[in-house]
Amino acid sequence: MKWQEFKSLLAGLGPDTPLGxxxxxxxxxxxxxxxxxxxxxxxxxxxxxxxxxSSMTQQQYDAEMSNLEALFASMCS
Incomplete structure (x- = not known):
């Protein structure tokens, strides 16, 4: 599976799923x-x-959290 397809499927997961x-x-x-x-x-x-x-810098952590927030915000719009 290509990354773009995976991202598309992941973005479609709602908060009512176990992963969400x-x-x-x-x-x-x-x-x-x-x-x-x-x-x-x-x-x-x-x-x-x-x-x-234990595995990432504070800057990496902040960037990843921003990405997750944007993902969930796009799912809600």
């Missing part, structure tokens, strides 16, 4: 939303942050 839910958990930064996370949601988010922090 995991991505939204990993990307959440709102303190009020984080307070309402379940133990499992915190585990998912923390594991992702630990893995990401």
């Amino acid at each position: 839910r995991v991505v939204s958990i990993r990307a959440e930064d709102d303190a009020e939303v984080l307070k309402r996370f379940t133990k499992e949601q915190h585990r998912i988010r923390n594991e992702w942050q630990e893995k990401s922090a």
Whole structure:
């Protein structure tokens, strides 16, 4: 599968899919939303942050988060 096709399919995933839910958990930064996370949601988010922090710079992390935000924003429009 070519990258463009994969990106197109990935962009079509909604937040009501298992992958969409995991991505939204990993990307959440709102303190009020984080307070309402379940133990499992915190585990998912923390594991992702630990893995990401150990393998990328802060600049790379910020760029990736911006990309995810743009992806979800485009899915909602």
